[in-house]
Structure formats: C-alpha cells, structure tokens
Amino acid sequence: MTGYRPRDWTQQPPALAPAYKSTRLRAPSAPLVQMPQASVPLSSPVFGQRDLEPLDHDLLQNHAQEGAPIGERILLFGRVMDQDGRAVPGTLIEIWQANAGGRYRHRNDTYLAPLDPNFGGCGRTLSDAEGGYAFHTLRPGPYPWPNSDNSWRPAHIHVSIMGSGLPQRLITQLYFEGDPLVALCPIVQAIPDKDAIDRLVARLDLEAATPFDCLAYRFDIVLRGRRATVFENKPEGM
C-alpha cells in the first residue's frame, strides 16, 4: 500500500463558489499544498459496537417521547466502497437532518416550522462486512436559508463517513430524486460535474420498501481508492 489515488478535483465543488455567499470569506485563496505522500498517515480511528447504542441508526425511535415522529417514513440504505469498488467495512457513518417541516433541533435554527417532540434528527451506524449500511428515518422538509431573499434548500440529509484514513474522510449531503429545488441550490450547483451531482441523489427503491411501513431510498458512497502499488503495475516476470 503506497497511499491514496490523487483526488479528482473535477468531481468536487471548488472552495470559492460566489453564488453560495458563505464561501466568499471562508474559502482559502491559496491553492492547497500537496502533502508529500510519505507524510500522509494511512491509519484512522477504529470504532466498534461499544461506541453505539442499539437505536442509534433509527431516527424514528431514538428521540421518540410519546410516539413516532410525523413525516414520510423511509429506509435509507446503501454501500460504502472505494474507487475500486471494494467494500469499506466497519466505518462510522453519521447523519443529521431537519424534521419533516424543515426545522432542525438546533438552538441557532429559528425557522417558524415547529420542532417535532419525537424527532431528534441525528443517527449513526457502522458499515457491515460488505460496506452496507441502513438507517430508518423520515424524509426531511426543504427549508429557507439566508443566502438571498428567497433561497430554499432542497430536502437533504447530511452524511459523514469516517473512512479508513484521513484522505477518505468525507462529509456530504444526499438529495431526493425528483426534487425541483436541487437544480436551484447554489450549494449543490457548486459541483461542476452534472454526473457528480446526480450521484448525490438518493434513488427510490420500491423493492427495498417495507410494505405498509416505509419507502426506501438507496445512496451509495465512493471514498478515495488506494494507489496501485508499483508491484501491481509491473507485468509478470519484469
């Protein structure tokens, strides 16, 4: 193992995206400095079931006080893999989101939509041996934000993946198939590649739905792959 594949920056949003106002004073002006390969740590923190509670992955239950939260019940599931399609097992996946009305349980969120007493809006799990993961949650509502006079975030769930090394550490957001706000959102549209945006859209998977309980959306995650070793690149016998 000799480190990670170089990042393909055509698939990532640039630091400065002027239409997303908050980037204007928070984007570094200097280009990122390439760290010498030998200095990049290849290890990452290890998490286990002892770090988790049994209901951590179930947002329909993990903050329930007197019943289930209001909203469209969904199973959110998928697979975490690297750029070579290899499973990333045992990695910590954390999500947070607004409730069905578009309100976050956060002291800085003052949107007029009410809090749901039965919904906290955060969850976490570990990927299994095949990289698979699943959460039970509800589809969050869109919400307004102070980027312009009339800016609305598409429905989205924030997703954090620890990965198996610092270069794989990722935070992203997933969106929902068919949401007309995706095309209007400057945070999403900062990503220059249309296909890269499309891959942030979770797909309805009716087969995976639980009849008379919840719909299912699939969201697969691809983390940086390992650089092929010199040995692997050499043809046999050389």
Added chain:
Amino acid sequence: MTKTPLPETASQTAGPYVHIGLAPEIAGLQTPLPALGAEIADVDVPGLRITLEGRIFDGGGTPVTDAMIELWQADTDGRFAGADACTPGFRGWGRSATDFETGLWQFQTIKPGRVGDQAPHIALWIVARGINIGLHTRAYFQDESEANASDPVLLSLTPERAATLITQQTSKATYRFDIHLQGPQETVFFDL
C-alpha cells in the same frame, strides 16, 4: 488490466447545524446521541498532558463560531491508533466545535512524539458552513524547533507559509493555534 476507477462521491458543506450530528454535547445541544471524540487519551496513557486551542478566522478577520474541528495524532512514541500496536486507551482522535460566542475550540490531549522523520504534529480537519470540502492542516510545536527544521512537510513550504503551522506556546502545557481561512495570514491547507 486497468479498470477506470469509480468517481469519488462529491463533498458538500457540513452547514451551520453540523453539531446536531457530530458534536451535540460540545455545542450544548440536546440530541439523543452522546458525542464521540471527547476522550483522545485515557488518564493512564503516558505522555505530556497538553491543551491545544485556538480560533478560526474568516477573510474579514471575524471568528468563525459554527465550525467543527477533528484531531488525528500519534501517541508519545509516534504511533498511530489503528495502525500499530499503540498504547491501550489511546484513541488519537478527537472532535471539538468552536464556541457559539467566542469561537474558541479546544482539545485536551497528550503531546505526540516524532513520526518517522516528521516533527511532532497534530493533524486537524475543519468543516463549517461556507467550507465546501473539509480543510486539512497541521499544528506543529513552537518548542520543537530542532525537529521542525528537518520536517519534510514544513521543508516543502516557504518559511513564511511554514510559520502558519507553528503553534504559540502560551503556558507550559498550553499551545495556541489560530487558523486563518483566507487573507494575508492564511494558514496552509493540504491536499492529502
């Protein structure tokens, strides 16, 4: 037999409410999940106990009060958790959030040792509203000038830029590391 690699999933900003998911207790929020990343090294882990703290400033010089910062470091013998047989009780990973009022973030940890030919350092990763992809940087120690002088990462930078990665020692066991996202004092950020 070279297969085209799959494209990496695109990053998106952690947004202003990152605390709900990742740092609820630090940010004083009531959520169902206790925070991960509070314990970097258990009390019986050997090493000099230190505080690493600082603020994050935007291009206008205003402290950022809605950021989350993660730490990754070696133990006092230069070993990383998860990679080698390192000290039991040493996680080497932590999470902090900038205070909603003061913008101060803080870690209670141990001073790391040298890692191979690298000077003692702490890797930091910063996410916030307005940061589209997490920023990697490193904090080196002011009182390790000899080791710093031969560190390959610091040596790859101009002295002016390298200086942005050196902490200020504000007391015997407290190191201050202010991060400037933009502008003339801009901190060095890395592509790993």
